[in-house]
Amino acid sequence: MSPLTVTATGPLTTVQDVVGRPGRADLGVGVSGAADRAALRRANRLVGNDEAAAGLEVTFGGLGLRFEAGSAGGPTTAVVAVTGAPAPVRIGDRPGDLHRAVVVPAGAELRLGTPACGLRTYVAVRGGIAVEPVLGSRATDTVAGLGPPVLEAGVELAVGEAPVTPVPWVDVAPEAGLGDELTLGVVLGPRRDWFTDDAVATFLRTAWTVTEDANRVGFRLDGPELARTPERDGAELPSEGVIRGSVQVPPSGRPTVFLADHPVTGGYPVIGVVTDADTDRAGQLRPGASVRFRRVAVPVTSEEFRS
Structure with missing residues (x-):
């Protein structure tokens, strides 16, 4: 080619x-x-x-x-x-x-x-x-x-050798809708207990704004401060593994959402994790866009239920 x-x-x-x-x-x-x-x-x-x-x-x-x-x-x-x-x-x-x-x-x-x-x-x-x-x-x-x-x-x-599979030549492929406001599914935890009930409710009801501090690592959000519980206020968390979609809350109280090039560990509590499919949509959010979080349950398989 x-x-x-x-x-x-x-x-x-x-x-x-x-x-x-x-x-x-x-x-x-x-x-x-x-x-x-x-x-x-x-x-x-x-x-x-x-x-x-x-x-x-x-x-x-x-x-x-x-x-x-x-x-x-x-x-x-x-x-x-x-x-x-x-x-x-x-x-x-x-x-x-x-x-x-x-x-x-x-x-x-x-x-x-x-x-x-x-x-x-x-x-x-x-x-x-x-x-x-x-x-x-x-x-x-x-x-x-x-x-x-x-x-x-x-x-x-360089371009590789053309595959044996023929080109489908469809008229137009369906494309996921994009816009300046998205709602992302999020599973609460693993550090939900670091935040007050009011902070968790605020996290889920707020229309957050994507700031200019955004790249392939992730993006910071602007909005109200999410307060920690009194016993966690000022506490430090040993670094632990984070994954794509982790919503980390630094001392500023305003969340950061991790994307594809996220670090492998982080030292701030993760209030929730965006569902894997919705991290693709999150990767399309530009500075100034609005994002909301919708709580979803952790799916439980039959094997997990029996254990």
């Missing part, structure tokens, strides 16, 4: 996959991977890739990609799909489509504008982005510095 040349990156463009590096927290290595895994999966399915293929995660638009001509006898077109935050697409001098597979001729440039809503747009290329895996993943971990570097203009990216 012909290579791609990055001509522009916008605020941040990285290579990501949906799997990341699970099971390595004991080495200090986080999972990482796409902030909105569902959007990258859809993009890969649209071009006939395996869902685990690496693609590009584009924060707030601005990406430019030139599809270079291949060697003699090689392919002269590429098949791509753009999903996630709805950024305007142009392929050469014509508008492109979102949420469907499109053909890009060799020598043409694909450009993304600023998304109307949401934050992260995903670009999948048939064959996948063929960077060298690190610890089993092609994902860029912006904290640990693992995986390919953050992309810069002028970088060339």
